[in-house]
Amino acid sequence: xxxxxxxxxxxxxxNLPATRYAELPKPLPLRRxxxxxxxxxxxxxxxxxxxxxxxxxxLFTGLSPSAHAASSPVDPKxxxxxxxxxxGKPIDTDRYFVICINSLGxxxxxxxxxxxxxxxxxxxxxxxxxxxVEDIALGGREVxxxxxxxxxACVMGSSLGGMVSVAYATLYPDAVDNLVSxxxxxxxxxxxxxxRSLQREMVTSDPAWRGGxxxxxxxxxxxxxxxxxxxxxxYRSAEEWQQxxxxxxxxxxxxxxxxxxxxxxxxxxxxxxxxxFANVFDANAYLYLSRAMDEFDLAEHGDGSxxxxxxxxxxxxxxxxxxxxxxxFRIDEQREIATHLQATGCDVEFHEFQxxxxxxxxxxxxxxxxxxxxxxxxxxxx
Amino acid sequence: xxxxxxxxxxxxxxNLPATRYAELPKPLPLRRxxxxxxxxxxxxxxxxxxxxxxxxxxLFTGLSPSAHAASSPVDPKxxxxxxxxxxGKPIDTDRYFVICINSLGxxxxxxxxxxxxxxxxxxxxxxxxxxxVEDIALGGREVxxxxxxxxxACVMGSSLGGMVSVAYATLYPDAVDNLVSxxxxxxxxxxxxxxRSLQREMVTSDPAWRGGxxxxxxxxxxxxxxxxxxxxxxYRSAEEWQQxxxxxxxxxxxxxxxxxxxxxxxxxxxxxxxxxFANVFDANAYLYLSRAMDEFDLAEHGDGSxxxxxxxxxxxxxxxxxxxxxxxFRIDEQREIATHLQATGCDVEFHEFQxxxxxxxxxxxxxxxxxxxxxxxxxxxx
Numbered sequence: 001x002x003x004x005x006x007x008x009x010x011x012x013x014x015n016l017p018a019t020r021y022a023e024l025p026k027p028l029p030l031r032r033x034x035x036x037x038x039x040x041x042x043x044x045x046x047x048x049x050x051x052x053x054x055x056x057x058x059l060f061t062g063l064s065p066s067a068h069a070a071s072s073p074v075d076p077k078x079x080x081x082x083x084x085x086x087x088g089k090p091i092d093t094d095r096y097f098v099i100c101i102n103s104l105g106x107x108x109x110x111x112x113x114x115x116x117x118x119x120x121x122x123x124x125x126x127x128x129x130x131x132x133v134e135d136i137a138l139g140g141r142e143v144x145x146x147x148x149x150x151x152x153a154c155v156m157g158s159s160l161g162g163m164v165s166v167a168y169a170t171l172y173p174d175a176v177d178n179l180v181s182x183x184x185x186x187x188x189x190x191x192x193x194x195x196r197s198l199q200r201e202m203v204t205s206d207p208a209w210r211g212g213x214x215x216x217x218x219x220x221x222x223x224x225x226x227x228x229x230x231x232x233x234x235y236r237s238a239e240e241w242q243q244x245x246x247x248x249x250x251x252x253x254x255x256x257x258x259x260x261x262x263x264x265x266x267x268x269x270x271x272x273x274x275x276x277f278a279n280v281f282d283a284n285a286y287l288y289l290s291r292a293m294d295e296f297d298l299a300e301h302g303d304g305s306x307x308x309x310x311x312x313x314x315x316x317x318x319x320x321x322x323x324x325x326x327x328x329f330r331i332d333e334q335r336e337i338a339t340h341l342q343a344t345g346c347d348v349e350f351h352e353f354q355x356x357x358x359x360x361x362x363x364x365x366x367x368x369x370x371x372x373x374x375x376x377x378x379x380x381x382x
Numbered sequence: 383x384x385x386x387x388x389x390x391x392x393x394x395x396x397n398l399p400a401t402r403y404a405e406l407p408k409p410l411p412l413r414r415x416x417x418x419x420x421x422x423x424x425x426x427x428x429x430x431x432x433x434x435x436x437x438x439x440x441l442f443t444g445l446s447p448s449a450h451a452a453s454s455p456v457d458p459k460x461x462x463x464x465x466x467x468x469x470g471k472p473i474d475t476d477r478y479f480v481i482c483i484n485s486l487g488x489x490x491x492x493x494x495x496x497x498x499x500x501x502x503x504x505x506x507x508x509x510x511x512x513x514x515v516e517d518i519a520l521g522g523r524e525v526x527x528x529x530x531x532x533x534x535a536c537v538m539g540s541s542l543g544g545m546v547s548v549a550y551a552t553l554y555p556d557a558v559d560n561l562v563s564x565x566x567x568x569x570x571x572x573x574x575x576x577x578r579s580l581q582r583e584m585v586t587s588d589p590a591w592r593g594g595x596x597x598x599x600x601x602x603x604x605x606x607x608x609x610x611x612x613x614x615x616x617y618r619s620a621e622e623w624q625q626x627x628x629x630x631x632x633x634x635x636x637x638x639x640x641x642x643x644x645x646x647x648x649x650x651x652x653x654x655x656x657x658x659f660a661n662v663f664d665a666n667a668y669l670y671l672s673r674a675m676d677e678f679d680l681a682e683h684g685d686g687s688x689x690x691x692x693x694x695x696x697x698x699x700x701x702x703x704x705x706x707x708x709x710x711f712r713i714d715e716q717r718e719i720a721t722h723l724q725a726t727g728c729d730v731e732f733h734e735f736q737x738x739x740x741x742x743x744x745x746x747x748x749x750x751x752x753x754x755x756x757x758x759x760x761x762x763x764x
Contacts, residue, residue, distance in 0.1 A: 032638065126640035190627040190648040191620035197649045198611045200642050205604050207589060212640055222587050229580045230612065238573035238712060245572040247679060256414065256677070258508035258594055260582050260669055263676070266572040267579045287642055294645070295638070297629060327709065330620060 016068050018044050018075035019102070019109050022143040028104075028111075031138075032295075034129020038118045041139045042102035042109025043067050044075075046085060047093035049149065055381075056149050057091060058140055058176075059100040060157035060164040063289050064231075064281060066108035069100040083366055090374035095381060096153065103160070104139035105131040105289050107282035114282035124284075126212040131288045133160070133296040137168040141175070151175050153380060158182035158362045159329065160289070163296050166310075166337060170301050173314040178380055179341075180319045180373065182362045183326055185333040186306055186340070187297040192328055195234055196290045199227035203283050212284055224278035224286065229270045231277075237325035237358035241266055310340035319376040321351045321369070326359040349376060398450050400426050400457035401484070401491050404525040410486075410493075413520075414677075416511020420500045423521045424484035424491025425449050426457075428467060429475035431531065437763075438531050439473060440522055440558075441482040442539035442546040445671050446613075446663060448490035451482040465748055472756035477763060478535065485542070486521035487513040487671050489664035496664035506666075508594040513670045515542070515678040519550040523557070533557050535762060540564035540744045541711065542671070545678050548692075548719060552683050555696040560762050561723075562701045562755065564744045565708055567715040568688055568722070569679040574710050577616055578672045581609035585665050594666055606660040606668065611652045613659075619707035619740035623648055692722035701758040703733045703751070708741040731758060 019042050028039040044067040049056065059069060061080075070085035071078050085091045085098055105128070107114035113128040144152065155176045157165040162184015169179050185192075206223030208214055245266040253263045262268055302308025318341045322334025331352055338350035353368045355361040362369055401424050410421040426449040431438065441451060443462075452467035453460050467473045467480055487510070489496035495510040502509075526534065537558045539547040544566015551561050567574075588605030590596055627648040635645045644650055684690025700723045704716025713734055720732035735750045737743040744751055 130638050187629060189620060190623040190629065190646065191615070193629075193646050194611075194615050194623065194648050194652055197644065197646075198608065198615065198652070201611070202584065202608055204642055205588075205608060226580065226584055226587060226608075229576075229583070233573070233576050233580065238571060238709065241572040241576065247569060247572065247575075256512050256673070260586055260673065262579065264572065264575050264579075266576050270576055270580070291638070291642065327620065 016044075016066055016075065016108065018072050019067060020044065021109060022146045024142050024146065028135075028138065028142065030129045030135045031132040032130040036104070036111050036129065039104070039111045039139070039142070040109070040115070041104060041111070041143050043099055043143050044069065044072070045097065045099045046070055046072060047095070047097045049097040049147070053149055054151060054153060055096050056144070056152040057096045057098045057377075058144065058152045058155045058168070059098060060136065060140060060155070060161035060168075061100065061103060061106075062157075062159035062161055063286075063293070064277065066106070067100040067102040069098075080363065083370065084373065090370050091156075091377055096377070099140075099143065099147075101136075101140040101143060103136045103164070103289065105136065105285055105292065107285040110139065112282070113284035113288055123216060126284060128284070128288065131292045133163050133292050134167050134171060136160075136164045136292070137171055140164070140168065141172060144175075151177065154178040154180060154377070156180040157184065159184060159359065160293055162329070163293065166298060167296070169313045169315055170298060170309055173312050176315065178317045179313075179315050180321075180376065181334075181337055182321045182369075183323060183329045183334065183359055184337065185296075185329050186310075186337055187299060188294050189330065189333065193294045195230065195328065196294055199230055200287050200290050202226040202230070203287060209283060214283070219283040221278040224281060224283055225274040227286070228274040228277040232270055232273045234328045235358055235360040237327070237356050239325060239356040240358065243356070245269065306336075307340060307343065311344055313341065313344050313346065315341065315344070315346040317376070317380060318346050318348045319351075319372070320348060321353065321362070321372065323353045323355045323358060323361045323365075325356050326361070328359045398426075398448055398457065398490065400454050401449060402426065403491060404528045406524050406528065410517075410520065410524065412511045413514040413516045414512040418486070418493050418511065421486070421493045421521070421524070422491070422497070423486060423493070423525050425481055425525050426451065426454070427479065427481045428452055428454060429477070429479045431479040431529070435531055436533060436535060437478050438526070438534040439478045439480045439759075440526065440534045440537045440550070441480060442518065442522060442537075442543035442550075443482065443485060443488075444539075444541035444543055445668075445675070446659065448488070449482040449484040451480075462745065465752065466755065472752050473538075473759055478759070481522075481525065481529075483518075483522040483525060485518045485546070485671065487518065487667055487674065489667040492521065494664070495666035495670055505598060508666060510666070510670065513674045515545050515674050516549050516553060518542075518546045518674070519553055522546070522550065523554060533559065536560040536562060536759070538562040539566065541566060541741065542675055544711070545675065548680060549678070551695045551697055552680060552691055555694050559697065560699045561695075561697050562703075562758065563716075563719055564703045564751075565705060565711045565716065565741055566719065567678075567711050568692075568719055569681060570676050571712065571715065575676045577612065577710065578676055581612050582669050582672050584608040584612070585669060591665060596665070601665040603660040606663060606665055607656040609668070610656040610659040614652055614655045616710045617740055617742040619709070619738050621707060621738040622740065625738070627651065688718075689722060689725065693726055695723065695726050695728065697723065697726070697728040699758070699762060700728050700730045701733075701754070702730060703735065703744070703754065705735045705737045705740060705743045705747075707738050708743070710741045
């Protein structure tokens with residue numbers, strides 16, 4: 001009954017018909033204390049698990065997407081990595097069983113501040129326990145357990161998903177063979193912390209946040225819009241916008257006046273992105289996920305030593321990709337992951353892409369990403 | 383009487399005993415329409431005007447500082463460029479008569495949205511006419527006129543001050559011999575526009591802004607604090623913060639909780655910077671100055687051609703300095719200024735500093751800036 005409530009809330013928040021819900025059999029104790037009593041993790045899947053049960057690709061997402069990474073007959077709407085996942089595509093669903101996890105704490109179906117606490121019948125809100133990147137990894141691990149999968153061929157993710165993926169390989173070294181980490185990090189940098197901290201403050205400064213106790217559907221959309229605009233600015237690069245927008249004016253720009261309304265095309269683009277986000281994303285879920293990223297430091301698993309933490313990994317192959325124009329998850333942080341993995345004896349392929357598309361290049365720069373991921377995934381089963 | 387009002391308001395807003403006030407004899411028509419009826423431009427000055435009246439250095443500021451660039455017997459408090467201006471310093475007041483202009487539109491003594499409209503006896507607020515970078519240049523020009531100075535040895539500025547300086551050299555080619563432009567630009571980039579537009583939206587989204595009609599002293603300090611934090615983030619560099627803060631925790635950090643309060647030293651630093659700014663800067667003045675930067679495009683003075691605009695300059699020597707880690711006024715924009723000036727036949731010295739201190743390096747990276755500016759200024763009178 002309580003779990004049914006969680007489900008229907010999730011379905012009210014979005015319309016993702018292909019979403020599956022793993023209702024975990026036991027309470028989920030989180031890393032920083034606190035327990036999710038009747039945990040649910042949403043996910044989507046493509047392809048078939050083979051008889052040897054050794055062809056699973058476990059995909060974690062960035063902060064904002066749902067588990068709808070690709071379309072399927074049940075949900076033909078294109079997913080956020082549509083060009084990458086499918087029959088004959090770089091992550092080939094004719095060979096791999098691909099599972100995309102909706103992060104614990106995300107409002108798209110998994111237990112989160114936006115879901116109903118089965119013990120109270122109310123939304124968790126700020127009573128949701130403190131979330132960590134490792135808990136998101138745990139959520140993925142528990143989904144696999146419900147499916148009877150003990151080992152994955154490859155764990156994979158970009159951005160937050162890249163952070164979760166290195167955590168997964170460190171926490172469950174015997175349960176993962178290979179890794180793809182794209183524009184992730186082993187520990188949040190002070191620059192990224194500064195930006196995310198400011199984004200959270202934009203949300204909490206919106207009077208509509210009400211100390212976290214906003215009614216459903218009446219959250220701090222102004223603050224979320226501002227936070228998303230800053231996100232969008234940092235997800236791309238100055239070069240890209242110079243080429244794409246220059247100083248082009250909006251057709252609809254009013255004359256300069258006291259309302260300080262938008263004038264330039266780049267402002268219109270930001271507004272569009274922000275509006276879409278603020279309408280679907282729960283503010284408290286955003287705060288939890290954002291802070292989890294700040295708090296992440298893989299060195300915690302090596303008594304303060306990043307080398308010692310990475311030394312726990314038992315990966316065979318790793319593909320580490322970074323983008324030189326990424327200001328948020330900088331290329332040095334990608335090199336750091338590659339270097340530490342190499343020291344474990346893992347076969348590491350490291351790419352530094354010269355792309356102007358910044359942190360979000362993995363979503364749009366098909367020319368650079370597709371062949372490299374295709375070749376790596378083909379090699380794993382070679 | 384009305385002008386006396388302006389003065390006392392200015393003095394109430396800040397405590398800058400060395401500030402002088404040029405009360406212009408005529409109304410000031412602004413570039414985008416509108417007139418400031420009884421204009422006042424605040425400034426400070428150091429050194430002595432020589433008999434030939436040809437030793438003036440005209441200094442424009444960034445968005446936020448006052449005209450208090452250096453200390454003096456009247457005001458011994460260190461100025462924002464204390465190490466650069468003074469007897470025996472790189473801008474040597476034994477040789478030069480240095481004037482620092484408080485930008486038209488800035489709340490530190492010049493006519494601005496925060497000053498009293500002498501026609502109504504009320505603060506201008508949003509009735510202040512639309513401001514442009516060229517108007518700030520004009521303000522400086524008019525100060526010189528009140529002092530009987532027709533030509534300056536050097537016009538100089540960093541950030542917004544760099545923009546004003548290139549505008550000055552373009553608008554008044556016969557009134558300026560040499561130029562120093564530091565981390566400025568000839569036209570705002572879409573990346574900088576995006577960031578500033580978002581900062582303005584943070585201010586206007588604060589309910590305390592009240593559509594621009596907040597009572598004096600009760601402005602949108604929450605929005606201004608957020609805007610200043612974003613400014614501070616973009617004025618420095620990720621590398622600098624990695625070295626300076628790393629992942630160091632605040633001593634006073636509370637445990638992670640629902641208030642989402644600050645945890646890391648970098649957050650504490652941002653809060654300190656933002657608090658200082660929000661307490662002294664007028665919100666509407668901020669909005670005006672910020673938008674003036676977005677709207678600036680020197681090509682307007684060349685019928686849409688930047689080359690044609692720069693071709694109006696008649697500079698003898700120019701020093702153009704950029705910093706490779708400056709994300710806001712990028713090194714390409716500095717190179718563009720240098721290249722265009724070179725095409726006018728001007729002797730251009732261009733420096734690309736490898737500093738990790740970002741856009742604000744001119745304030746703190748003394749080791750790189752001082753010798754270059756000292757040598758250039760010495761050469762002008764050679």
